[in-house]
Amino acid sequence: MKETITIKNLIKTFKLSKKQMHINRTKDSLKVAVNDISFATYPGEIFGLLGPNGAGKTTTLRCIATLIKPDSGEIIVDGHPWEDDVQIKKKIAFLTNELKLEEQFTPNYLYDYFSSFHEIAEDDVQKRKEMLFKKFGIDQFSEVKIGELSTGMKQKISIVVSLVHNPDIIIFDEPTNGLDVITAKTVTDYLMELRNEGKTIIISTHIMNLVEKICDRVGIIIDGKLSLCDRVENVLKKYPNTDIEGVFFKLYSEVEHNEYI
Amino acid sequence: MNIFRIVKKELDKIFKFPRQILTTLVLPGLLIFLIYTFLGVGVDASMKEEADAITIIHVINSPESLDSVYESVGTLKIELKKSTVEELEDLKDLVIAKEIHAILLYDENFDDLIQTDILPNVKILYDSSATNAYLVMERAQIVVAMQRGIIYEELNIDPNIFNIIPEKVEPEEKGSAVMLAMILPMLLMSFIFASALSTGSDAIAGEKERGTLATLLLLPIKRSHIIIGKTISTSTITIISALSSFLGIMASWPFAKSIFAVDGDINFNYGAGEIIGLVVMLLLIALLASSILLIISTLAKNIKEATTLAMPIYIAAIIVPIITMFQSGEVSSKLVYFIPLYNTILGLKAIISLNFDLVNFLLILGSTLVYIALFIFILIKMFKSEKVLYSK
Numbered sequence: 001m002k003e004t005i006t007i008k009n010l011i012k013t014f015k016l017s018k019k020q021m022h023i024n025r026t027k028d029s030l031k032v033a034v035n036d037i038s039f040a041t042y043p044g045e046i047f048g049l050l051g052p053n054g055a056g057k058t059t060t061l062r063c064i065a066t067l068i069k070p071d072s073g074e075i076i077v078d079g080h081p082w083e084d085d086v087q088i089k090k091k092i093a094f095l096t097n098e099l100k101l102e103e104q105f106t107p108n109y110l111y112d113y114f115s116s117f118h119e120i121a122e123d124d125v126q127k128r129k130e131m132l133f134k135k136f137g138i139d140q141f142s143e144v145k146i147g148e149l150s151t152g153m154k155q156k157i158s159i160v161v162s163l164v165h166n167p168d169i170i171i172f173d174e175p176t177n178g179l180d181v182i183t184a185k186t187v188t189d190y191l192m193e194l195r196n197e198g199k200t201i202i203i204s205t206h207i208m209n210l211v212e213k214i215c216d217r218v219g220i221i222i223d224g225k226l227s228l229c230d231r232v233e234n235v236l237k238k239y240p241n242t243d244i245e246g247v248f249f250k251l252y253s254e255v256e257h258n259e260y261i
Numbered sequence: 262m263n264i265f266r267i268v269k270k271e272l273d274k275i276f277k278f279p280r281q282i283l284t285t286l287v288l289p290g291l292l293i294f295l296i297y298t299f300l301g302v303g304v305d306a307s308m309k310e311e312a313d314a315i316t317i318i319h320v321i322n323s324p325e326s327l328d329s330v331y332e333s334v335g336t337l338k339i340e341l342k343k344s345t346v347e348e349l350e351d352l353k354d355l356v357i358a359k360e361i362h363a364i365l366l367y368d369e370n371f372d373d374l375i376q377t378d379i380l381p382n383v384k385i386l387y388d389s390s391a392t393n394a395y396l397v398m399e400r401a402q403i404v405v406a407m408q409r410g411i412i413y414e415e416l417n418i419d420p421n422i423f424n425i426i427p428e429k430v431e432p433e434e435k436g437s438a439v440m441l442a443m444i445l446p447m448l449l450m451s452f453i454f455a456s457a458l459s460t461g462s463d464a465i466a467g468e469k470e471r472g473t474l475a476t477l478l479l480l481p482i483k484r485s486h487i488i489i490g491k492t493i494s495t496s497t498i499t500i501i502s503a504l505s506s507f508l509g510i511m512a513s514w515p516f517a518k519s520i521f522a523v524d525g526d527i528n529f530n531y532g533a534g535e536i537i538g539l540v541v542m543l544l545l546i547a548l549l550a551s552s553i554l555l556i557i558s559t560l561a562k563n564i565k566e567a568t569t570l571a572m573p574i575y576i577a578a579i580i581v582p583i584i585t586m587f588q589s590g591e592v593s594s595k596l597v598y599f600i601p602l603y604n605t606i607l608g609l610k611a612i613i614s615l616n617f618d619l620v621n622f623l624l625i626l627g628s629t630l631v632y633i634a635l636f637i638f639i640l641i642k643m644f645k646s647e648k649v650l651y652s653k
Contacts, residue, residue: 015648067478068647089481099479100472117480 003040003076004169004200005064010037010073012059033059035224036073041200043168046191048215048232049204050248056224057204058096061173064202065094078169090118093162096173100158103147107138107157110146111164118165125164132160136186152183159187170194170201176210188214208245212236218244220251227251284569292576299580311393312338316400317361319344319352324371326415330407339400341365353430356388362397363387364430365404371423375412381423389429398427442614446606447582448510449503449543454550454578456502458571460495461554466567474650484644488555492637495551500543531615538612538622545629546605550578552636559643559650582606598624601632 012034021029034056041047049057062068064075066085075082078091101110108129115125133139136156141149146157155178163170175191176184191201192214205211211218212232219229228235228251232244239247275281316339320327323343331341344352344364355361364386368374374381385401387394405425412418468474477487531539554571561567585606598604598621608625611617643649 065479067475068651086481086483089479094479096475098472099476101476102473103471114480117482 001042004043004078005041005202006074006076007040007060007064008038008074010034010060010063010075011071012056012063012068013071032224034063034070037221037224037226038073039219039226039229041169041202043200044195044198045216046195046201046203046214048211048218049202049221050206050208050211050218050244051204051221052206052252055221057221058173060221061094061096061171061202061204065089065092065171067094090165091167092169092171093165093167094171094173095158095162095175097155097177099162101146101154101161104145106143106145107133107160108142110157110161114161115164120165128164128166132163135190136160152179155179156183156186159190168199170199172201172203174205175203176205176207208243208248212244220248222252222255225255227255280566280569284565284572288569288572292572295576296580296583299584302584307392311396314338314393315340316363316397317342318363318365318401318404319348319361320365320367321346321349321352322367322369322371323365324367324408326372326375326412327367327404327408329411330404333407334404337400337403339404341404353386356386356430359388359391362391362393363401365401375418375422376416382426383423384426384428386428386430388431390431442610443586445613446609447579447586449507449609450546450578450582450606452503452506453499453543453546454554454575456506457495457499457547457550457554458568458575460498460502461551461558462561462564462567462571463558464491464495465555465558466561467558467564469561469650470563478650485641488637488640488644491555492548492551492640495555496544496547499551500547503543503547535612535615535617538617539609541626542605542608542612545626545633546609548633549601549605549629549636552633552640556636556640556643559640577602585610595621595624599628601629605629 011032014031014033016024016026016029016031020031021027024031037056037060039047049060051057059068063070063082064077066082066088070082077088080087080091082088105113111129111133112125115129120128130139133142136159138153138157138160141153146154149157159172159175170191172191175187179187188210191203195201195216203210203215215232217229217231218235220227228247230238235244235247236242239250242250275285318339319342321344327341334341342361346366349364349366352361352364356364364384366384366386368381368383371381371383383405385398385405387397387401391397402425465474468477478484480487553574554567557571557574558567561570581603585603597607604625608622611621
């Protein structure tokens with residue numbers, strides 16, 4: 001099957017400032033955030049990157065989204081190498097909690113603004129906006145300034161504006177973080193709907209049962225390394241009488257951890 | 262006690278953070294010190310230069326009572342030359358051209374008239390728009406005062422029996438243009454930089470602070486396009502905001518003459534060339550200010566830090582026009598037209614004082630465009646640095 005994202009031997013390090021070295025109680029000025037990770041994704045699947053905070057999930061996703069440059073390794077997104085960043089950004093939706101929207105604008109304005117960067121016919125923009133706004137319950141707030149909306153509503157608007165161009169690859173970092181159960185369900189249901197349409201979805205999360213619930217395949221990252229990468233049912237078969245959380249703790253206990261906090 | 266706790270926490274906000282101490286306590290004093298020092302040095306240097314120069318005064322219908330003054334004023338850095346009434350118009354042109362400084366025009370048969378009941382006149386013709394006008398007037402009056410002394414001593418006549426009439430030789434619009442040229446560059450520069458400071462700080466450091474920068478970087482466009490878009494939008498807002506301040510000043514002009522030390526009405530006798538030149542120069546300054554402040558904004562982690570880092574640039578933008586306020590139009594070398602910021606002020610000053618010169622203008626235009634391109638290039642490079650973009 002065609003690979004939608006291919007990652008080979010990805011390495012990303014960060015230079016630590018003296019303050020950060022002190023906080024991390026290390027004398028090493030380099031922190032290896034992602035250490036030789038390789039995996040691929042395919043159409044019509046939800047791939048879950050599971051790992052504790054600081055394991056390297058977000059860094060991996062930011063590299064794929066071309067926000068940061070890998071030190072070495074290869075990233076190919078829908079046939080485009082990492083260097084072809086404009087083409088990659090046309091093909092993907094990328095969303096993390098760190099991405100915020102300008103609070104003085106309305107959802108309507110921002111939807112049209114983000115759409116304008118993609119070659120979409122005006123009629124299609126309006127039709128898709130109507131559909132997405134309705135699905136996420138934004139329609140009644142379309143003319144309210146973002147700053148005046150609740151956290152959950154802001155998150156839903158962020159999701160919607162990241163999907164204006166109906167991309168084939170969707171990368172969501174902690175998609176349900178900070179959302180109430182109802183909103184979280186709307187999001188996960190929609191992700192499954194997109195998977196059924198044949199799209200590739202990568203999510204990163206530290207919520208174990210979310211992986212079991214919606215992911216087809218899972219990659220467990222611990223201390224920047226990919227400890228496991230397989231179909232969820234295969235993982236559960238391989239480690240009988242336990243769930244994903246149990247598998248995670250087993251793998252975590254096997255790894256010698258750095259003393260980072 | 263609770264009041265004290267609140268006071269202490271508010272003071273700690275400043276005194277526990279070196280950066281806060283710098284912006285709140287040190288910078289305001291430093292700013293005032295620098296402005297007044299540069300202003301003082303500028304004024305002193307220009308006054309000394311003018312005081313050392315010889316003042317050339319031509320005398321028409323020179324009376325005998327003035328003869329002995331010709332030699333004695335030499336030590337006072339005054340040079341008197343006799344001329345005829347036929348030369349008057351040519352001499353006026355020479356005053357405007359700054360080749361001579363004043364003309365003393367005596368009534369004919371002056372010495373005879375002072376012994377009659379008729380009050381004779383002596384006119385002092387000078388260029389009131391010249392930066393040294395006060396000195397020329399002072400020296401012309403010294404000449405007349407010395408003559409009064411002689412009349413009193415030798416003829417024993419009351420020396421107050423003639424009139425001294427000062428007369429301006431420059432066309433009226435030139436006078437106000439020169440006055441405008443002293444004040445306007447400073448006002449325009451401070452408006453443009455103040456506006457670029459707030460707009461530029463918000464444009465990138467503000468986006469970092471609000472977490473919207475990464476959203477911007479995810480747009481499917483080249484980063485250079487983001488930079489160029491930011492520069493154009495910052496310049497546009499800068500110029501509109503500066504224009505608003507400028508219109509405010511112009512509207513207040515009739516009510517604020519004493520503040521601006523301008524007498525009479527301001528005549529705006531500018532042609533199309535001057536207006537186009539002025540607009541181009543203002544656009545250049547807005548682009549230059551925006552690109553410099555966007556670099557600072559990119560380096561900073563938040564708006565407050567951007568504002569602090571930009572302060573020295575803002576100070577320079579106010580001080581440089583203050584220094585040039587007291588300089589006459591002439592420059593020692595064409596090289597000064599390549600000095601960033603300073604060259605644009607010289608350009609503004611030349612256009613406003615109706616001394617527009619196309620070659621100088623093109624030198625300023627060309628060099629400033631090169632600087633703007635260089636700053637945008639630096640910005641694009643900076644936008645590729647993760648350390649700069651994602652620093653926290």
